[in-house]
Amino acid sequence: MAPTRKHIDDILARVNFPLYTIQMLSNRHVLVGGGGGSSKTGVANGFEIFEIAHDGKKFIAEEVTRHETGPSVVMNCSSYSNSKHSYLVAGQESHCQLYSVDSVLVRDEDNVENVGENHTEVRQRKAKPKEQTDNNRNVKKRLKFNIKPMDSVQTDFNGQEPLLRVMRIGHNGKMLATGGTDNTIKLWKFPNLEPLATLKAHEKEIDDIDFSHHGNFLITVAKDGLAVLWDSLKGKELNRLEWKQPEGSKYLYKRCRFGLIEGLDEKRSALYMLANPTGVARKQKSYLQQWLAEGGHLKNSIEFDESLSALAVRDDGRFVAVGTMFSGSVSIHAAFSLQKVLNISGAHSMFVTGLEFLPVSQDNHTATSVAEAAVLSISVDNHVCIHTLPFRKTMPAWIGILILVCTLFMTFVFCSYLRI
Template identity: 70%
Template sequence: MFNRKSRDDILARVNFPLYTVQMLTNRHVIVGGGGGSSKTGVANGFEIFEISHNGKNFLAEEVTRHETGPIVVMNFSTYKNAKRTYIVAGQENHCQLYNVDSVITTEDSIENIGSENNQNDLRERKPKAKLKTDNNKNSKKLKFIIKPSDSVQSDFNGLEPLLRVIRVHPSGQLLVTGGTDCQVRVWKFPSLQPAAVLKGHSKEIDDMDFSTFNNLLVTVAKDGLCIIWDCLKAKEISKLKWSQPEGSKYLYKRCRFGVIEGEKACAVYTLANPTGLAKKQKSYLQKWLPESGELLRMSNFDESLSALAVRNDGRFVAVGSMFSGSVSIHASFSLQKVLNIPGAHSMFVTGLEFLPVSDNIHTVTSNAEAAVLSISVDNHLCIHTLHYRKTIPLWLGIVILVATLFLTFVFCSYLGI
C-alpha cells in the first residue's frame, strides 16, 4: 500500500526501504527492497506502480505487490519482448527469475500477487479510492501476475555471499551477475545456464551495465577498476583511467552506458568518489568513450555520489547524492547541470530511473522535458521534472530585433553619430 503526501514530488510511500528501481513498461515502474530477515515486521519484496499525469502533477497507482518472505530484494533487472516479460531479482546470493503475465481489468480492486506461503494465488483486495485523473473512472487497467520460475546461486563468497547487481542484455539472450566473490558471471537467458566467467576484478562488484550497441559490458568494483568487456567473446577491451588529483584515491561507484544522439554508438558515464584521506576532495560525474578509454567530460560535486541513470535517448543524465539525498539532472553532451533538487530524500539516494521517451514523445504525456524517478531507504518513490524552457515565437523575435535596430538608428541620429 502507499500513502499520498503533500509534496508534489512524492509519488508513493511503501512500507519497506527501497534499494532498486526500473521501468517495467513505458508506463509502469517497479521498486524493490525490504528489511531483511530480522524480525522487525518490515516486509520484503517489490511493488509495481502505474505512472500517469493529470495535466498538473504526476500520479502513481499501485497495481501489483509481491512479497518475498524473509529475503530482501537488493537489485533486479527487467526484460520485455513481444511474447513475455521477465523480472530477475537478486535475493541474497541467488538470482531469482519471475515470469510476468499481464491482464486487462476494469475492476476497482487491486490484485495482490504472491506471498511467502502462496506465491501464485490472486487475492482481491477492498476497492481503493481512485486517483483523480482526466481518464474515465471505469477505464481499463493493466495488472500483472508474478510467477516465480527458476533460481540459481550466483555468488559464492564463503563468508557472506551476496549478489549485488544484475543486468539483462538488450537482446534478452544474456544475463550478467556480480557480487562479493569478485566474479562477473555471464548466463544464458532466460534458461540461467552458465556461459562464461569474466575474471578481472579483485574485490566485490559494485555495478555493471550493457551497451545498446557493439555488445559491450562495463563493470566497476571496490578494487578501483572500471573495465570494458566484449560480453560475447568474454574478453577485456580496456580499463578506464584518468589523472586523479595528487595524493588522492578514487573508487568508481556507478556506471551506465548512454546512446550518443544521432550516432549508433554509446558513451560510458561513471561516478567516482574519493576515499580515505581524500574524502574532502570533489566527487565526479564522468563521460568516456568506451573503446578508446578517452575521458571526454567531468562535472564535480561537493559530496559523495550514490546513484546514476541515463535516459533511453541519451539526452539526459541523472545523479543522486549520498549524504544530502539530493538529485540533479544534467545535459549528457556537456554534463552541465540543468536541474537540482536539494534534499529530495531524507537519506541517501539508492536508485534513479528516467521515464522513457520514444521518437521525442513522452510515453507518459506531461508538460516536462524530462522526468526522473528516485528512491531511497526513506521508503519514498519520488519524481523530479525538468520543465520545457520558455521560448518566444520566431516572429516576435524578428519584431524585437527590427525594433531594436530602428531605435538604435534613431538614437545615433539624435546624437549626430
C-alpha cells in the same frame, strides 16, 4: 544556475520497507524493491508496482501489484520486455531469481485478487458511479501484473558471505551479467539462465555492471578501483579506464551507465561513471565523468562536493541523473555537456539508492508528455519521489524569422543612407 526545488511536493508514494532497486516496466508502470532482510523485524521484503499518471497539476501513483519474497530482501533487479513476454530477475542473497511478469487488462470494479504461496496480489479498485453504465461501455480498464517465480540459480560463491550485488540484462534480451562478493562477473544465457562465461579481472567485490545499447560492450566496476571494459560476446577484456586523479587522492568508481551520444552516429556509445574519493578530507571532490566507450577516453567531467550514490541515463541519451550520499539530493544534467539543469536539494532524508528516468514516448497521453524530463528516485527512507524538468522556454520560430527580416531591412536602409 540550475533551479533548486524542495522535496516535499515530489513524493510520489510511500512503502513500508526500505527501497534498494527500481525498474520501469512500461511507460506508466514502475517496480520498486527492497525490504528489511531475514531478521525478524516485521519489515517486509519484496516488490511493489505503481501506475504513474498526471492529473493536470501533479504526478500521482497508484499501487497495482505487490509481491512479497519471504525472508529474502531484494537488493537489485533488472527487467526485459518484448512483444511476447516480460521477465524480471532479482538478486536474493547469493541467488538470481527469475520471474515471469504477465500483464492483464481488468475492469476497475472487478474483484481481481490472487494471494497465494507467492504472495502476489492484484488489488480491487471500485469504480466510480459515473463510470458505470448498463452496458459497461464507460467502465475504466486498468493494467495489472502477475509476478510468478520461475528458475533460481546461484551466481555468487564467496565461501564466507556469498551475495549477488548487481545484475543487468542486455538490451537485446539474450544475455544476463551478474557480479557479487566472489569478485567475478558471470555471463548467462537469457532467459534460460545457462552459464556462458566467467570474467576475472577484479580483486574485490563487484559494485556495478552495464551493457551498451549498441555493440558488444560491457562495463564493470569494483571496490578494487578498477573500471574494466569488455567484449561481452567474446568474454575478452578490451580496456581499463584510467584517468589522472588529483594528487594525494585515491578514487573508487561507484556506478556506471552507458548512453548514446546525442547528435552523432547513433552506434557510438557514451559511458557515464561516478567516482568517489576514499579519503575523508572535505576538499576532495566527487566526479560525474563522461567517457567515449570506443577507445576508453575521458571526454568530460564535473565536480560534486559530496559522495555520489546513484546514476541513471535516459534511453534517448539526452539527460543524466545523479543521486548523492549524504544530503539525499538529486540532480539532472544535459548529457552532452554535463551541465546541471535541475537540482533537488534534500530530495530524500537519507542516501539515494536508485534512479530511473520515465521512458521517452511519442504518446501524448503518457506521463512523459508534461515535462522535458522526469526522473524517479528511491531511498531507504521508504519514499518513491519524482522530479520533473519543465519545458525550457525557447523562442518561437516566427519571432526568430521576424527578427531576421527586421535586421535585414534595417541593414538595407542603413546601407542606402550611406549610399553603399
